[in-house]
Amino acid sequence: MKYGHFDDKEYEYVITNYNTPLPWINYYGQDGFFSLMSNTCGGYMFYKDAKLRRITRFRYNNVPRDYGGRYYYINDNGTIWNPGFLPMKTKLDSYKCRHGLGYSIFESEKNNLKAELLCFVPLKDLCEINQLTLTNNSKETKKVTLHGVIEFCLWNAVDDQTNFQRNWNIGEVEIDDTTIYHKTEYRERRNHYAFYHTNIKHDGYDSDLDTFIGLYNSWCDPSAVLNKTSYNTKASGWAPIASHMFNLEIKPGESKTVIFQTGYVENDEDKKFEKLHVINKEKAYELQNKYATKEQVLKAFNELKTKWVDLLSTLNVKSDNEKFDRMVNIWNQYQCMVTFNMSRSASYYESGTGRGMGFRDSCQDLLGFLHLIPEKSRERIKDIASIQFEDGSTYHQYQPLTKRGNADIGGGFNDDPLWLIAAVSQYIKETGDYTILNDPTPFNNKEGSEKPLIDHLRASLNYIITHKGPHGLPLIGRADWNDCLNLNCFSKTPGESFQTASNFESGKAESVFIAGMFVLYGKEFATILKNIGNTDEAANILKEVKSVEDATVKYGWDGEWFVRAYDAFEHKVGSHECEDGQIFVEPQGFCTMARIGEDLGYGKKALDSVEKILTNDYGVEILHPCYKEYHIELGEVSSYPMGYKENGSVFCHNNPWIVIANTVIGNNERAFDVYRRNCPAYLEEVSEIHKTEPYIYSQTIAGRDAKNYGEAKNSWLTGTASWTMYAASQAILGIKPDYDGLMIDPHLPKEIKHAKVTRVFRGVKYNITITNNASGKYLMTIDNKAIDGKVIPYNKDLTEVDVNIAL
Numbered sequence: 018m019k020y021g022h023f024d025d026k027e028y029e030y031v032i033t034n035y036n037t038p039l040p041w042i043n044y045y046g047q048d049g050f051f052s053l054m055s056n057t058c059g060g061y062m063f064y065k066d067a068k069l070r071r072i073t074r075f076r077y078n079n080v081p082r083d084y085g086g087r088y089y090y091i092n093d094n095g096t097i098w099n100p101g102f103l104p105m106k107t108k109l110d111s112y113k114c115r116h117g118l119g120y121s122i123f124e125s126e127k128n129n130l131k132a133e134l135l136c137f138v139p140l141k142d143l144c145e146i147n148q149l150t151l152t153n154n155s156k157e158t159k160k161v162t163l164h165g166v167i168e169f170c171l172w173n174a175v176d177d178q179t180n181f182q183r184n185w186n187i188g189e190v191e192i193d194d195t196t197i198y199h200k201t202e203y204r205e206r207r208n209h210y211a212f213y214h215t216n217i218k219h220d221g222y223d224s225d226l227d228t229f230i231g232l233y234n235s236w237c238d239p240s241a242v243l244n245k246t247s248y249n250t251k252a253s254g255w256a257p258i259a260s261h262m263f264n265l266e267i268k269p270g271e272s273k274t275v276i277f278q279t280g281y282v283e284n285d286e287d288k289k290f291e292k293l294h295v296i297n298k299e300k301a302y303e304l305q306n307k308y309a310t311k312e313q314v315l316k317a318f319n320e321l322k323t324k325w326v327d328l329l330s331t332l333n334v335k336s337d338n339e340k341f342d343r344m345v346n347i348w349n350q351y352q353c354m355v356t357f358n359m360s361r362s363a364s365y366y367e368s369g370t371g372r373g374m375g376f377r378d379s380c381q382d383l384l385g386f387l388h389l390i391p392e393k394s395r396e397r398i399k400d401i402a403s404i405q406f407e408d409g410s411t412y413h414q415y416q417p418l419t420k421r422g423n424a425d426i427g428g429g430f431n432d433d434p435l436w437l438i439a440a441v442s443q444y445i446k447e448t449g450d451y452t453i454l455n456d457p458t459p460f461n462n463k464e465g466s467e468k469p470l471i472d473h474l475r476a477s478l479n480y481i482i483t484h485k486g487p488h489g490l491p492l493i494g495r496a497d498w499n500d501c502l503n504l505n506c507f508s509k510t511p512g513e514s515f516q517t518a519s520n521f522e523s524g525k526a527e528s529v530f531i532a533g534m535f536v537l538y539g540k541e542f543a544t545i546l547k548n549i550g551n552t553d554e555a556a557n558i559l560k561e562v563k564s565v566e567d568a569t570v571k572y573g574w575d576g577e578w579f580v581r582a583y584d585a586f587e588h589k590v591g592s593h594e595c596e597d598g599q600i601f602v603e604p605q606g607f608c609t610m611a612r613i614g615e616d617l618g619y620g621k622k623a624l625d626s627v628e629k630i631l632t633n634d635y636g637v638e639i640l641h642p643c644y645k646e647y648h649i650e651l652g653e654v655s656s657y658p659m660g661y662k663e664n665g666s667v668f669c670h671n672n673p674w675i676v677i678a679n680t681v682i683g684n685n686e687r688a689f690d691v692y693r694r695n696c697p698a699y700l701e702e703v704s705e706i707h708k709t710e711p712y713i714y715s716q717t718i719a720g721r722d723a724k725n726y727g728e729a730k731n732s733w734l735t736g737t738a739s740w741t742m743y744a745a746s747q748a749i750l751g752i753k754p755d756y757d758g759l760m761i762d763p764h765l766p767k768e769i770k771h772a773k774v775t776r777v778f779r780g781v782k783y784n785i786t787i788t789n790n791a792s793g794k795y796l797m798t799i800d801n802k803a804i805d806g807k808v809i810p811y812n813k814d815l816t817e818v819d820v821n822i823a824l
């Protein structure tokens with residue numbers, strides 16, 4: 018069942034049934050002011066950091082799930098409704114929520130009154146615009162009361178939900194006839210405030226939640242709205258909100274528009290106040306004046322749209338598969354940009370109060386958006402590398418506001434360091450710019466500890482080289498990519514974090530997955546070293562790579578697939594010798610990509626096993642059979658009920674590894690088959706089963722052993738986005754940035770016979786026409802001249818190149 022449809026021309030998903038199986042959301046913002054917006058107008062806003070600088074509140078664990086938002090109440094002769102259906106839940110005569118790139122438009126109608134609500138964060142400014150137009154489509158004049166309302170968060174989202182004894186005393190606002198300013202804690206150590214403003218004067222306001230709603234009422238029956246009034250309250254402590262009320266008379270055929278703006282302002286220490294207790298509003302006025310008219314809003318909206326169209330023109334495909342094109346051209350790239358902004362911090366599944374930017378997560382995310390924003394990527398790489406320690410190990414996460422490593426989680430995830438090589442090598446391939454290797458980058462953010470970035474890469478590899486176990490394979494530490502494979506944790510204490518506890522540091526548990534990574538990224542680093550003339554160093558690295566490769570061939574092969582790990586007692590994990598968890602997906606993907614045991618046919622065998630044992634209707638499950646019992650020596654992986662999360666769901670993140678690996682062994686049909694199984698556009702038709710947004714990848718889809726087989730969870734903030742982008746563009750389409758130029762090495766399935774791709778690469782536009790006769794041959798021609806090899810050497814003097822590929 019579908020709840021809407023794609024509108025590819027507008028780059029939108031149009032939700033037409035507000036009863037979606039879960040909130041279907043969107044994100045706004047690019048330079049600091051960010052918002053989440055659901056199809057019922059739920060969600061929240063923050064500045065840079067969802068934990069430390071939350072602007073509006075969200076009610077977690079609420080029933081219904083999606084509460085807290087920006088709500089517009091329309092009271093039309095006693096019928097009260099909202100353009101986004103919630104909170105009133107009044108049945109609407111028509112409803113559309115058009116989620117586009119960085120904006121949403123709600124179009125709803127009730128009793129011949131039409132509401133059009135346009136919401137977005139303008140390109141450069143720290144504010145969210147909500148422009149609401151009401152049109153009277155009836156034959157009589159309507160007298161409508163409109164209330165707009167948001168609820169402020171007292172900045173630190175964790176403290177806001179816990180420290181009531183203080184927080185219920187500190188709320189402060191300032192009010193004038195168009196704006197409510199939220200200035201809690203501004204009198205003392207904060208230099209920032211927020212405001213909720215309208216472009217026309219209101220007919221009443223409220224800033225005290227309990228009065229606006231009525232202590233025993235709720236968002237579904239706020240007292241002010243029911244009574245078509247405002248109480249003109251000035252919040253003092255408790256819960257500050259901002260509500261503006263308008264009494265609108267709308268004639269038949271007439272439209273009335275109000276522009277609501279939620280803004281965020283920071284002031285210099287010496288410019289905080291206008292006079293005692295009165296905040297300096299200069300910057301707020303500037304923002305307000307910038308969006309005071311419909312024309313100004315339209316201009317900013319068009320700029321945003323144009324920006325996205327330009328950005329996405331970097332890579333565009335037109336093939337004979339509409340769903341593939343729509344994902345590659347629009348939604349997959351868009352999701353990658355959202356992971357750039359959010360990492361794993363703020364979604365409807367990531368509370369925005371826990372995880373910040375992950376070292377491994379953000380490094381992998383880079384693979385998906387580097388082609389779109391190379392400069393910002395370079396900055397991001399530096400931020401990430403700055404939380405690394407001199408020995409090559411790293412903090413696991415950092416807070417986006419402070420950019421400091423998160424000490425609560427610490428480090429010890431032994432795959433982390435290698436992801437930095439993945440990110441930096443991809444940066445060089447995309448940009449051709451090796452100078453990034455010289456960027457002075459501190460260790461653990463310590464001033465004076467800066468070393469060229471290349472030393473960080475050396476440290477990364479060295480960490481693995483110096484941390485090996487009894488079989489010569491890399492030690493796993495607290496966990497590797499699979500956060501739940503906690504082989505040194507041995508936790509008996511309820512609630513203890515599997516990721517941070519280590520009750521038995523064996524110094525022995527090893528990861529075959531990290532071995533695969535080491536071989537793949539070790540070779541990559543050696544290539545970089547050769548390219549910059551460090552041939553001796555490259556040769557040394559390749560020796561180290563060889564030794565891990567040999568160890569993997571010897572101890573990491575189970576007969577039909579790669580072993581996953583060795584536990585603290587040197588027992589195999591992910592082997593036919595095990596009762597449960599006999600095969601794990603991760604090493605099958607990575608060791609095949611790294612071509613370990615290629616001459617022995619390992620990759621091919623491993624991927625056959627993946628198809629035979631792990632593949633279900635929605636993709637490839639992470640392991641099989643699921644663990645039936647808790648295994649203290651394995652950790653969190655065995656804590657999940659069967660078929661969920663790391664215990665046997667389709668963990669979508671590693672499915673693209675299988676896609677890529679299949680292209681490595683030349684099995685194009687199977688590569689595309691795996692791609693298709695969990696591609697959201699293909700799952701749109703079964704949205705009632707899949708449940709999450711049909712335009713966005715989710716982290717997991719419950720596996721065959723789960724009660725809710727096929728149900729997805731944790732949409733948006735997942736490495737699935739970047740790896741799938743990588744798989745679709747670099748493996749299936751085969752458009753691969755390489756050190757010396759653009760490689761074109763398509764692995765299209767037979768069903769895609771034609772594809773026209775435009776790719777802007779280092780400023781040159783490549784128009785690539787691929788004809789797929791599935792002949793097993795490869796011919797590249799430029800201007801009818803056959804070209805040797807698969808790489809088009811980069812030539813900075815060209816602006817446009819037309820290439821033909823016949824397969």
Ligand code: BGC
Binds near residue numbers: 500501653662663
């Ligand atoms: C989840 C993992 C996640 C980890 C992060 C675990 O509970 O299953 O997917 O990466 O928490 O803290």
Ligand code: NOJ
Binds near residue numbers: 375
């Ligand atoms: C989610 C985490 O963000 C990611 O880093 C990890 O690799 C996966 N879970 C698998 O456990």
